[in-house]
Amino acid sequence: xxxxxxxxxxxVAQHLIDAFAKSDAVEIIQVFSRTQKHITDNLDPQKxxxxxxxxxxxxxxxxxxxxxxxxxxxxxxxxxxQLVVHTSGSAPLSLLDDKNRKGVFYxxxxxxxxxxxxxxxxxxxLETQFESDYKLLEKVAYSISENVQSxxxxxxxxxxxxxxxxxxxxxYLYQLGNEICQENHVSFDILKPLILETxxxxxxxxxxxxxxxxxxxxxxxxxxxxxxFLSNENQSTIYKILTQxxxxxxxxx
Amino acid sequence: xxxxxxxxxxxVAQHLIDAFAKSDAVEIIQVFSRTQKHITDNLDPQKxxxxxxxxxxxxxxxxxxxxxxxxxxxxxxxxxxQLVVHTSGSAPLSLLDDKNRKGVFYxxxxxxxxxxxxxxxxxxxLETQFESDYKLLEKVAYSISENVQSxxxxxxxxxxxxxxxxxxxxxYLYQLGNEICQENHVSFDILKPLILETxxxxxxxxxxxxxxxxxxxxxxxxxxxxxxFLSNENQSTIYKILTQxxxxxxxxx
Numbered sequence: 424x425x426x427x428x429x430x431x432x433x434x435v436a437q438h439l440i441d442a443f444a445k446s447d448a449v450e451i452i453q454v455f456s457r458t459q460k461h462i463t464d465n466l467d468p469q470k471x472x473x474x475x476x477x478x479x480x481x482x483x484x485x486x487x488x489x490x491x492x493x494x495x496x497x498x499x500x501x502x503x504x505q506l507v508v509h510t511s512g513s514a515p516l517s518l519l520d521d522k523n524r525k526g527v528f529y530x531x532x533x534x535x536x537x538x539x540x541x542x543x544x545x546x547x548x549l550e551t552q553f554e555s556d557y558k559l560l561e562k563v564a565y566s567i568s569e570n571v572q573s574x575x576x577x578x579x580x581x582x583x584x585x586x587x588x589x590x591x592x593x594x595y596l597y598q599l600g601n602e603i604c605q606e607n608h609v610s611f612d613i614l615k616p617l618i619l620e621t622x623x624x625x626x627x628x629x630x631x632x633x634x635x636x637x638x639x640x641x642x643x644x645x646x647x648x649x650x651x652f653l654s655n656e657n658q659s660t661i662y663k664i665l666t667q668x669x670x671x672x673x674x675x676x
Numbered sequence: 677x678x679x680x681x682x683x684x685x686x687x688v689a690q691h692l693i694d695a696f697a698k699s700d701a702v703e704i705i706q707v708f709s710r711t712q713k714h715i716t717d718n719l720d721p722q723k724x725x726x727x728x729x730x731x732x733x734x735x736x737x738x739x740x741x742x743x744x745x746x747x748x749x750x751x752x753x754x755x756x757x758q759l760v761v762h763t764s765g766s767a768p769l770s771l772l773d774d775k776n777r778k779g780v781f782y783x784x785x786x787x788x789x790x791x792x793x794x795x796x797x798x799x800x801x802l803e804t805q806f807e808s809d810y811k812l813l814e815k816v817a818y819s820i821s822e823n824v825q826s827x828x829x830x831x832x833x834x835x836x837x838x839x840x841x842x843x844x845x846x847x848y849l850y851q852l853g854n855e856i857c858q859e860n861h862v863s864f865d866i867l868k869p870l871i872l873e874t875x876x877x878x879x880x881x882x883x884x885x886x887x888x889x890x891x892x893x894x895x896x897x898x899x900x901x902x903x904x905f906l907s908n909e910n911q912s913t914i915y916k917i918l919t920q921x922x923x924x925x926x927x928x929x
Contacts, residue, residue, distance in 0.1 A: 490898065513898055531866060533873055533888060538880060540873070546866045572866055581860030582867070584902045584915075585853040589867050590874045591889030592918045593846045598883035598925075600838040607834030613784060613799045613825055614835070614842050615878060620786055620793065621843045622875035625868060627791060630851035635786060636844030645743065645766055649837045657921055662837075664917050665845045668910055672851075 424450040425563055428478065430496060431487035432456035432471075435510050438534045439487060441465050442542040448566035452481055475501050483508065483563060485528055490514050497523070506556050512583035515576045516550055526551040526560055529579060530568075533590055542567045548574035548582065599658055606655070638669035677703040678816055681731065683749060684740035685709035685724075688763050691787045692740060694718050695795040701819040705734055728754050736761065736816060738781055743767050750776070759809050765836035768829045769803055779804040779813055782832060783821075786843055795820045801827035801835065852911055859908070891922035 427449055429436050436454070443449050444465035454462060454471050455478070462471065472478065478501065487510045488496050497507060497520040507519055508526035519525040529548040532540065547564040549571065551557045557573070564571040574582065597618065604611040624633045637645040646666055653659040680702055682689050689707070696702050697718035707715060707724050708731070715724065725731065731754065740763045741749050750760060750773040760772055761779035772778040780803040785793065800817040802824065804810045810826070817824040827835065850871065857864040877886045890898040899919055906912040 490895075513901065532870055533877065535877060535881065535886070538877075544869045546869060548866070570866075570869070572863075574862065574866075578860055578862040580901075580905055581856055581862055584905050585856040585864075585867055586870055587889055587891075587902060587915070588849045588856070588911075589853040589871050591887070591891060591922070592914075593849050593871075593874055594877075594883055594886050594888075595891075595918060595922050595925075596841045596846050596849070597878060598887060600842040601883050603834055603838040603841070607831055609827065609831040609834055610825075611838075613801070613823075613827075614838055616797045616799060616823070617785055617839055618842050618846075618875050618878060621846055622871050624786065624788060624791075624847075625850060625871060628788065630847055630854050633788070633847050634844070634851060635847075636840055638840075638844060638848075642743075648766065648833075649840060652833055652837050657925065658841075661845075661917070661921060662840070664914070665848060668914060669844070669848050672848075672910065 424448065425483065425559065425566075426450055426452045426481040427483045427485060427563065428453045428455065428481040429485050429487060430455040430500075431485075432460065432462045433487060433489070434534050434536055435530065436485075436487035437463050437536075438540065438542075439485065439510070439530070441539065442567040446566040449563055453477075453479055475499060478502070482506065482559065484523075485510060486519075493518050494520070506551075506559065508551075508560065512548075512579060512586065515580075516552060517576075524551070524553055524556055526556055527574075527576075527579065528560060528564065529574070531582060531586065543569050546570045546572050548572050548579055550575055550579065596661075599661060602655070603653075603658065634669070636669075638666040641670060677701065678736065678812065678819075679703055679705045679734040680736045680738060680816065681706045681708065681734040682738050682740060683708040683753075684738075685713065685715045686740065686742070687787050687789055688783065689738075689740035690716050690789075691793065691795075692738065692763070692783070694792070695820040699819040702816055706730075706732055728752060731755070735759065735812065737776075738763060739772075746771050747773070759804075759812065761804075761813065765801075765832060765839065768833075769805060770829075777804070777806055777809055779809055780827075780829075780832065781813060781817065782827070784835060784839065796822050799823045799825055801825050801832055803828055803832065849914075852914060855908070856906075856911060887922070889922075891919040894923060 443451050484507045490511050493509050503522040505523050507523040508528040512529050516525050527550040531546045545568050547568045549560050601611045696704050737760045743764050746762050756775040758776050760776040761781040765782050769778050782801040784799045798821050800821045802813050854864045
């Protein structure tokens with residue numbers, strides 16, 4: 424069994440603990456948390472420590488804290504020459520303290536508190552400072568997911584920015600859609616099958632081939648009708664910018 | 677059996693014919709097409725007509741043609757006082773010619789040529805000029821879907837605009853995400869589980885509660901890092917506008 428210690432008790436840490444609990448190849452020996460609190464039912468409370476001096480020796484230390492805290496947490500670790508990884512999409516490998524062997528273990532997914540998720544399909548993006556450490560990290564990753572990727576810091580940065588477009592920005596468009604429904608007394612639920620199908624379409628079509636709508640086909644009368652329908656300035660601005668961008672994008676290609 | 681004639685042979689018409697083929701309550705008696713061509717395996721080619729004079733009497737005529745053509749097609753119909761509906765999300769009921777009883781039968785979904793879809797979950801948005809016609813239209817709708825909605829022209833317009841946000845614009849964000857991946861030599865496939873989960877999250881959370889990311893938490897250092905990462909002007913413009921909009925939206929609420 425590969426012995427792992429998790430440092431952090433947030434949302435990602437909790438989902439990782441739940442995933443590793445089902446793994447045969449990995450054992451979580453400790454979880455470092457600032458306070459002695461319940462983290463998940465899948466963790467024996469006795470494994471939770473709040474004092475750096477209580478850390479036992481592990482094969483891998485996973486720092487799962489906010490980006491701002493990675494540097495200071497990694498420098499506080501009371502040991503050296505161990506394999507220490509963070510789970511951030513945007514932080515570079517170099518953010519970790521030099522006294523340990525560095526790596527990244529980035530699960531590219533959106534985690535919702537209290538909503539369980541099938542880890543098997545989640546892409547785990549791995550990077551290690553030393554090639555000799557990659558194998559262990561890969562073994563740990565494959566013990567919970569079938570989707571393991573070797574991704575360097577530059578690629579990970581690109582993925583993280585792209586993820587903002589397809590996750591954060593997309594969800595914001597859902598929010599604007601919801602707002603338009605509320606303002607016009609129609610249930611947002613009616614749009615949910617469309618939202619799901621729009622995402623599922625990508626399994627068979629490229630987004631370029633899947634693009635439809637008035638902007639794509641340059642249907643100016645529908646665009647004009649939509650613009651005059653939208654009285655909310657924010658919605659109207661976003662509508663115009665994205666419509667123009669789709670129209671120009673088509674011309675460029 | 678309710679007798680239906682479909683006028684049009686495009687993408688939506690084809691999906692409707694496939695759906696009605698499985699219905700016990702409805703029979704498609706004719707399909708009007710400009711040319712005698714193969715439409716779907718589920719249609720007896722002898723039912724395809726290309727001459728208005730060959731139209732037989734039906735209980736319901738469904739005009740499924742492009743928005744621009746609805747008015748002229750409905751005025752060409754060689755009969756009067758029949759129930760005639762269109763399938764458009766953006767066209768008003770009034771676009772149909774006055775000589776027949778009008779209605780709308782709008783399936784709110786994105787239809788991909790050649791990709792079959794489970795009609796049962798597709799919202800069918802119905803409207804009729806006369807209340808007495810609603811029951812028949814409802815019966816037809818329930819024969820292929822469990823999701824039947826009474827939606828007036830104003831509500832349908834709102835749904836159609838909202839659908840542009842959650843479908844066309846969302847797909848465009850997928851396209852930009854794909855572009856960022858390609859430019860940085862990383863596979864877009866890695867983002868697909870995230871895209872699916874972002875959509876599926878809406879089944880348990882409102883989009884407002886599901887919103888995460890640097891803009892939402894006002895993480896200025898990550899936003900700055902993303903902005904300097906994006907060298908493509910179009911991507912950079914969309915990133916800034918949507919980030920600002922998310923930040924301001926949070927303040928307003």
